[in-house]
Each structure stands twice: as C-alpha cells, then as structure tokens.
Amino acid sequence: MPPTREHAELKLQPLPHAGRSLAEQVISEVRRAVHTGAMVPGRLYSVYQVAEQLNVSRSPVREAMLRLAEAGLVQVERNRGFRVVLPHPREIVEIFGVRLALELPAVRRAARGDAAGLGAALRATMEEMAAAVEAADEALFFQLDQALHDHVLVAAGNGRARAIVGGLRDTMRILGTSTDDRSRTLRQVHEEHEPIVAAVAAADAEGAVRAMRAHLTNTGLILARQAARAQGEPVDVDALWASIVDEPQPG
Numbered sequence: 001m002p003p004t005r006e007h008a009e010l011k012l013q014p015l016p017h018a019g020r021s022l023a024e025q026v027i028s029e030v031r032r033a034v035h036t037g038a039m040v041p042g043r044l045y046s047v048y049q050v051a052e053q054l055n056v057s058r059s060p061v062r063e064a065m066l067r068l069a070e071a072g073l074v075q076v077e078r079n080r081g082f083r084v085v086l087p088h089p090r091e092i093v094e095i096f097g098v099r100l101a102l103e104l105p106a107v108r109r110a111a112r113g114d115a116a117g118l119g120a121a122l123r124a125t126m127e128e129m130a131a132a133v134e135a136a137d138e139a140l141f142f143q144l145d146q147a148l149h150d151h152v153l154v155a156a157g158n159g160r161a162r163a164i165v166g167g168l169r170d171t172m173r174i175l176g177t178s179t180d181d182r183s184r185t186l187r188q189v190h191e192e193h194e195p196i197v198a199a200v201a202a203a204d205a206e207g208a209v210r211a212m213r214a215h216l217t218n219t220g221l222i223l224a225r226q227a228a229r230a231q232g233e234p235v236d237v238d239a240l241w242a243s244i245v246d247e248p249q250p251g
Contacts, residue, residue, distance in 0.1 A: 012029060012033060012038065012050065012053040012054055014053070014054055014055035015029065015054045015055060015056060021060070022056050022060035023060045023063040023064045023067065025054075025060075026050070026054060026056065026060055026061050026063075026064035027064045027067060027068060027174055029054060030050075030064065030068060030074070030084075031073075031174070034073075034084055034086075040084070041083070041084045041085060041086050042083055042084070042085075043083060043084070044077070044081050044082070044083055045081050045082055045083070047061050047062055047065065047081060047082070049081075065082050067174065068082075068174060069082070070171075071170075071171045071174040071175055072085065072087050072091060072171070072175070073085060073086075073087065073174060073175055086227065086230050086231050087175050087227050088231065089224040089225070089227045089231075089233075089237055089240060090240060090244070091227075092172075092175075092220060092223045092224040092227050093220060093224050093237070093240050093241055093245060094244060095168050095171065095172060095220075096216055096217075096219070096223075096224075096245065097220075097245040098164070098168060099165055099168055099216055099220075100213065100216050100217070100220075100245060102153075102158075102161045102164060102165055103149065103152070103153070103161075103165060103212055103216065104209050104212055104213055105156075106152055106153050106156035106158065106161060107152050107156070107196065107200065107205075107208045107209055107212045108205045108206070108208065108209050109155075109156045109157070109205075110152045110153075110155035110156045110208075111200045111203055111204065111205040111208040112203070112205050113155055113156075115200055115201060115202070115203035116201070118152070118155045118200055118201075119197065119200050119201025119202075120201075121151050122148055122151055122152075122196075122197040122200060122201070123197060125144055125147055125148045125151065126148070126190070126193060126194070126197055128144050129141055129144045129145065129148070129190050129193070132144060132186070133186045133187050133190055136186070138186060141189075141190075142173065145189065145193075146166075148193060148197075149165065149169070150162065150166070152196075152200070152212075153165060172223070175223075183222045183225075183226065184222065189219075192214070192215045192218065192219075193215065195207070195210075195211035195214070195215075196208055196211040196212050196215060198211075199211050217241075217245075220241070220245070221237060221238070221241060224237045224240065225237050
C-alpha cells in the first residue's frame with residue numbers, strides 16, 4: 001500500500017541498476033540502511049516508499065522483502081508494509097550449530113577421499129581469496145569463501161548437506177557478513193582457512209575437523225556477539241553457545 005502517516009520517514013539512494021539483480025541490490029540497500037540507521041528496527045515502512053526512493057518497480061522490492069523475511073531480517077505485515085527485525089543471538093548460534101553438525105563430518109570424509117585433488121582446488125581458491133584481500137573486494141572474497149566450503153561439501157558427496165549449508169550461508173549473507181563490525185579483517189578470515197586447506201591436502205582428516213571446528217566456532221561466536229550488541233541485550237553468548245552447540249560432557 002502507498003505510505004501513510006503510520007509509516008516511518010525514509011531516505012534511500014537510487015540503485016545503479018547494473019551488475020547484480022535488482023532484488024539483490026534492494027537487499028544490500030536495506031542491509032546498508034539498517035547498519036547506518038537510515039532504517040530503524042521496529043518502525044513500519046512501505047514497499048512503495050522503498051521502490052520510489054530506489055527508483056525501481058515494486059516487484060523486485062517485494063521479492064527482496066520475502067527473502068529478507070525468510071532470513072528473519074524483516075517482518076512483513078499484510079497490507080501495511082514491513083518492519084526491520086534484528087536477528088537474536090540464538091538464531092545465529094543455532095545456524096552455526098547446524099553448520100558444525102554438517103560440515104565437520106563432511107570435511108572428515110572429504111579429507112579421506114581424493115585429498116590431493118581437493119587440496120589443489122582449495123589451494124587455488126585460497127589464492128583467489130588472497131587476491132580479493134589485496135583488492136579489498138569484500139563481496140568477491142565472501143563468494144570465494146563460500147566456494148571453498150562448497151568444494152569440501154561436494155567432495156563429501158552429500159548433496160542434501162550441501163543444499164542445507166548453502167541455504168544457511170545465504171541467510172547469514174543477508175543478515176550481514178562477519179566483518180560488518182570489523183571484528184576481523186578479510187586477511188584474518190583468509191588465514192583461518194589455511195589450517196583447513198593444509199590438513200585436507202595432507203589427508204589429515206582429524207586435523208581438518210579441528211581446523212574447521214575452530215573456524216566455524218570463531219565465526220559463529222563473533223556474529224552472535226555482534227547480534228547481541230546490536231539488540232542491546234545482556235545475552236551471555238558463551239553460555240548460549242555451550243547450551244546449544246557444545247557436546248555435553250559425560251557426568
């Protein structure tokens with residue numbers, strides 16, 4: 001519906017209409033607006049407002065809102081508009097709990113297979129990631145990051161696990177990347193992958209599992225703490241992680 005008095009004021013910049021799909025550009029602009037404070041969590045916004053200010057039709061805006069709603073970043077209110085909803089730290093922890101459950105056995109199986117072939121593919125991707133670091137191309141870097149993890153999942157041979165992890169990574173990409181608050185540089189994220197690649201290339205399955213666990217745990221905790229700070233809630237992220245992700249110790 002067109003904006004009314006109940007809709008919050010909004011000021012966005014028109015999209016360039018080049019490169020990525022319009023829906024992807026709308027998603028990026030909404031994320032940027034949330035991070036800069038141009039869009040305030042809890043306030044009601046109109047699809048008409050967004051479409052007019054971004055200089056696009058309402059169709060890509062509606063598509064973007066549906067995808068953002070699936071990721072948990074907005075709440076759509078029928079015939080009224082949408083509200084930005086910041087992710088709760090628990091959502092982040094649960095996502096990484098699932099990733100750990102799927103990616104640890106995947107990297108173990110992959111390292112026990114064609115370790116030399118997979119190691120070469122991972123090394124090539126690492127070199128491309130290093131080039132993206134030097135170019136400060138964050139978007140390309142995280143595409144390559146996803147490709148590296150995907151190489152492992154493909155090698156493990158479980159298509160369903162690959163699809164689930166891909167969907168979870170898409171959700172995290174929409175919610176925001178791990179460098180949004182500069183907790184880590186791109187170079188540091190790149191370096192976290194090195195032990196994984198080295199262990200796989202050496203056919204060290206358990207070493208690959210340890211390296212993958214360390215990387216995913218670090219990333220998950222950073223993002224969960226970032227979500228807690230954004231919401232201003234006194235959440236004990238470490239305790240939350242222990243209750244959801246960590247395996248219980250035998251009594």
